[in-house]
Amino acid sequence: MQTILSIAIDAFAYGMALFIICIGLSLTMGLMRVVNLAHGAFAMIAGYIASYAARDLGLGYAIAIFLAIIGTIVISIPLERLLYRRIYGSPQLTQVLMTIGITFCVIGITNYFFGPTLKTIPLPGSLSQSVNVGFKTIAAHRLFVMACGVVVALGLWFLIEKTAFGIKLRATVDNAAMADALGVRTQVVYAVSFAIAIGLAALGGVVGAEFLPIEPYYALRYMVTFLVVVSVGGAGSIPGAVVACLLLGAVDTTGRYLMPEFGNFFFYAAVIAIVCVFPRGFFGRAQ
Amino acid sequence: MRDVAGIVLIVAAGMAGYWLFPDNLALLTRVIAVALLVLSIDLIVGYCGVATLGQAALFGAGAYAAGIACVNGVTEPLTLIAIGALAGAVAGLLMGTIMLRAHGLAQLVLSIAIVQLFHEAANKASAYTGGSDGLAGLTVGPLFGVFEFDLWGQTAYLFGLALLVLVFIALKFVVSSPFGMLCRGIKEDPVRIKAMGSFVFPVLLKMFVISGAVAGIGGALAAISTQVVGLDSVSFELSANSLVMLVLGGLGTLYGALVGTVIFMGFEHAVSAINPFHWMTMVGALLIAVVLAAPGGLSGLLEKITASGKRTRGGRA
Numbered sequence: 001m002q003t004i005l006s007i008a009i010d011a012f013a014y015g016m017a018l019f020i021i022c023i024g025l026s027l028t029m030g031l032m033r034v035v036n037l038a039h040g041a042f043a044m045i046a047g048y049i050a051s052y053a054a055r056d057l058g059l060g061y062a063i064a065i066f067l068a069i070i071g072t073i074v075i076s077i078p079l080e081r082l083l084y085r086r087i088y089g090s091p092q093l094t095q096v097l098m099t100i101g102i103t104f105c106v107i108g109i110t111n112y113f114f115g116p117t118l119k120t121i122p123l124p125g126s127l128s129q130s131v132n133v134g135f136k137t138i139a140a141h142r143l144f145v146m147a148c149g150v151v152v153a154l155g156l157w158f159l160i161e162k163t164a165f166g167i168k169l170r171a172t173v174d175n176a177a178m179a180d181a182l183g184v185r186t187q188v189v190y191a192v193s194f195a196i197a198i199g200l201a202a203l204g205g206v207v208g209a210e211f212l213p214i215e216p217y218y219a220l221r222y223m224v225t226f227l228v229v230v231s232v233g234g235a236g237s238i239p240g241a242v243v244a245c246l247l248l249g250a251v252d253t254t255g256r257y258l259m260p261e262f263g264n265f266f267f268y269a270a271v272i273a274i275v276c277v278f279p280r281g282f283f284g285r286a287q
Numbered sequence: 288m289r290d291v292a293g294i295v296l297i298v299a300a301g302m303a304g305y306w307l308f309p310d311n312l313a314l315l316t317r318v319i320a321v322a323l324l325v326l327s328i329d330l331i332v333g334y335c336g337v338a339t340l341g342q343a344a345l346f347g348a349g350a351y352a353a354g355i356a357c358v359n360g361v362t363e364p365l366t367l368i369a370i371g372a373l374a375g376a377v378a379g380l381l382m383g384t385i386m387l388r389a390h391g392l393a394q395l396v397l398s399i400a401i402v403q404l405f406h407e408a409a410n411k412a413s414a415y416t417g418g419s420d421g422l423a424g425l426t427v428g429p430l431f432g433v434f435e436f437d438l439w440g441q442t443a444y445l446f447g448l449a450l451l452v453l454v455f456i457a458l459k460f461v462v463s464s465p466f467g468m469l470c471r472g473i474k475e476d477p478v479r480i481k482a483m484g485s486f487v488f489p490v491l492l493k494m495f496v497i498s499g500a501v502a503g504i505g506g507a508l509a510a511i512s513t514q515v516v517g518l519d520s521v522s523f524e525l526s527a528n529s530l531v532m533l534v535l536g537g538l539g540t541l542y543g544a545l546v547g548t549v550i551f552m553g554f555e556h557a558v559s560a561i562n563p564f565h566w567m568t569m570v571g572a573l574l575i576a577v578v579l580a581a582p583g584g585l586s587g588l589l590e591k592i593t594a595s596g597k598r599t600r601g602g603r604a
Contacts, residue, residue: 035392086579092391093338094578097534100527101574108568224399224523231396265407271400272385279389 005136007257008250013142015249016149017211021204022229023156023241024197030236031173031193034084035092037099040219040226041106042198043205046072047214048110050206051119061124065206072202073195080194088190103219111216119214121206145207152200157238159196169193173236232274234281243282247274290459293542294452300549301448305441312440314556316512319447322548323454323505325529326541327375330498332530333539334462335491336474340526341382341398342502344405347521348378349503351409351416354516357425364427364446368507375503376496378405383495387488398526405521421517425510443512450508454501458541461497470494471539531570535577537584546585 025039046068054064083102087095127144130137160166171179172189180186205214212222233244248267255266274282304315324346331337352374353367361367386397409416416422461467469490472480477487510516519525528551536547551570559566581588 029392035395083575083579092395093332093534094582096338096340096395097531097574098578100531101571101578104567104571104574106571108565108571112565112568220524224403228396228400231392235392262407262411264403265411268400268404268407272397272404275393275397275400276385276388279393281393 002136003257007254009136009138009142010257011250011253012246013145014211014253015246016146017204017208018225018229018249019149019204019241019245020145020152021201021208021212022226022233022245023152023238024200024204025226026230026233026235026237026241027156027193027197027200029230030234031169032088032190034088035095035099035227036084036197037096037223037227038102038106038219039197039201040221040223041103042072042076042201043208043212043222044110044214044216044218045075045106046202046205047121047209047218048114048119050209051121051214054121055119061121061127064121065203068206069199069202072205073198076195076198077191080191084194103223107216107219114216116216121209121214123210141210145210148203148207152203153238153242160238165189165192228268228271230281232271232278232281234278234283237281237283240281240283294456297455297545298448298452301451305444305448312444313512314552316440316444316447317509318548318552319444319451320505320509320512321529321532321552322451322545323508324502324525325532325536325544325548326454326458327498327502327505328529328533329538329541329544330458330462330494330501332533333544334467334470334474335494337386337491338395339386339398340395340523340530341386341400341402342498342529343521343523343525344382344402345375345378345499345502346506346509346525347405347409347516348499349375349506350510350516350520351422351506352503353507353510354422354425355415357427357510358422362427364511367427367511368450368504371503371507371510372500373503375506376500378503379495379497379499380492382499383492387491387495399523402521402523402526406518406523409521410518416516419518421515423515425514425516427511427514440512447508447512450504454504455541455545458501462541466490466493531574534584535573537586537588540586543584543586550585 021039021043025036028034028036028039049071050064050068053059053067054061059067079102083098087098123141127141129140131140131143160169168179168184168189171182171184172186176186179189205212212218229244229248230241232248233240233242248270251270252264252267255262255264259266301319305312308315324342327345328339328342331339331342349371353371356370357367361370382398382401385401386394389397410418413419462470469480469485473487473490481487506520509520529548532547532551533544534547535551536545537543554569555566558569577584
């Protein structure tokens with residue numbers, strides 16, 4: 001019983017960490033139709049910034065997260081203007097190649113400046129202790145990640161479904177030319193939603209660093225995981241991403257607990273099964 | 288006539304490599320094996336328009352099949368190549384059946400999932416594949432019973448070159464046959480091809496099988512020449528790199544696949560000796576440059592230049 005509980009808690013926390021990173025990718029892919037394989041690279045950049053701020057400069061965890069998000073968005077703006085803007089609406093293969101290229105560059109440059117070693121982000125005392133929740137003690141950091149995931153999911157849902165910006169965003173997605181003609185500044189909408197996606201990647205990269213450790217190959221190692229999660233959930237769908245992250249997080253964590261020698265086998269077997277049954281993902285829209 | 292000249296050029300380039308770099312024949316043989324893999328990707332991506340990031344699964348299937356057969360006493364090189372081709376074709380059939388169920392992004396993700404699954408399976412079945420240590424101890428018998436595979440890799444290289452030329456000629460026939468044309472038609476507009484009364488799925492599946500056989504031959508050649516099969520032959524990295532080579536050379540032309548492989552692996556050899564991370568930055572920058580400046584790859588660029596040259600000549604006349 002204890003094992004099942006700890007698997008469930010770990011799976012939930014891992015799934016939520018995945019969710020925070022992947023929902024940004026889901027937004028770029030579903031709403032902006034860009035297969036951004038460099039998404040993990042942005043999460044990695046954020047991890048490095050946070051690690052530098054918290055470990056080398058001795059700033060607080062909250063400030064480190066804030067700096068990481070701002071810093072990553074600032075880095076992403078010229079990339080969006082110079083590179084991404086050219087591949088909106090291109091064939092998927094072009095987008096894949098361009099973003100793999102960006103990923104490679106980020107990996108090479110990061111390693112040049114920070115070296116190949118693993119970077120840690122020191123947790124504050126309040127998050128590194130464990131908390132008794134009645135039936136079990138849980139690491140406070142796990143609870144923090146879960147809370148972040150829930151907040152992000154609700155916040156995004158509110159933003160897209162309930163605000164004026166969300167309406168403009170959905171209009172742009174459905175028909176960019178028509179939205180433009182009706183006075184929606186689609187370029188601004190694209191830029192803002194790209195920044196939101198990158199900011200979420202940054203947040204996920206920092207709070208998820210306990211599960212996905214920050215190192216130069218981070219961007220390449222988890223690129224496939226993020227892409228897989230998004231396509232299983234259905235690009236652009238928040239509930240889809242939640243379900244996919246929790247399900248795949250559960251499959252992965254259970255596999256690692258019970259049969260560690262099989263590695264990622266169950267994860268990818270589950271992915272093939274799911275994609276064969278739901279080719280557009282759980283909540284994907286017909287294209 | 289152009290194709291005959293092209294094939295003569297390939298043979299000449301191969302022989303030039305043989306005479307110019309007698310100390311690097313192992314690397315050159317590796318280039319040939321990867322060139323076969325890139326050709327096989329070209330068949331699927333360039334001619335059928337199915338994006339895949341999992342082609343190394345077929346390459347690895349050929350390599351492991353040949354390796355396992357070799358360890359179990361089959362040492363005749365041509366038989367090993369045939370076994371590799373067969374294993375690759377079977378893997379291609381399997382992969383095509385799964386991948387062709389989906390479209391677009393899901394297809395790409397399926398191809399990645401398949402290669403990762405192959406990777407884990409090869410890692411897990413260490414009794415047969417040697418797991419992460421690799422499958423070592425392959426002793427290949429002499430070719431035709433005469434030519435031993437020597438330490439310098441001369442036999443392996445010439446054998447590989449001959450294989451590459453034969454495969455290349457065969458593929459030239461395949462892509463210019465009515466079947467090859469049908470594949471191109473499907474790439475342009477599958478709905479229209481369906482409306483014209485032909486079935487899309489079996490045609491694409493057939494191309495997957497052919498492509499699998501070619502990749503399997505490449506894998507078997509790699510296994511024979513290096514006498515070891517490592518887990519990296521079924522890796523996502525190999526799949527991604529070979530797709531990059533193809534795009535660098537140019538999609539949809541068989542020559543582009545060869546040119547891209549040679550240039551990419553030559554650069555890799557030169558730069559990664561200095562620092563592997565500089566290499567990644569360079570490949571990344573190269574990819575971005577190709578996508579932005581030359582979407583048709585190097586061969587597309589060449590065509591553009593010759594085409595504009597022709598126009599100027601026409602203008603002057």
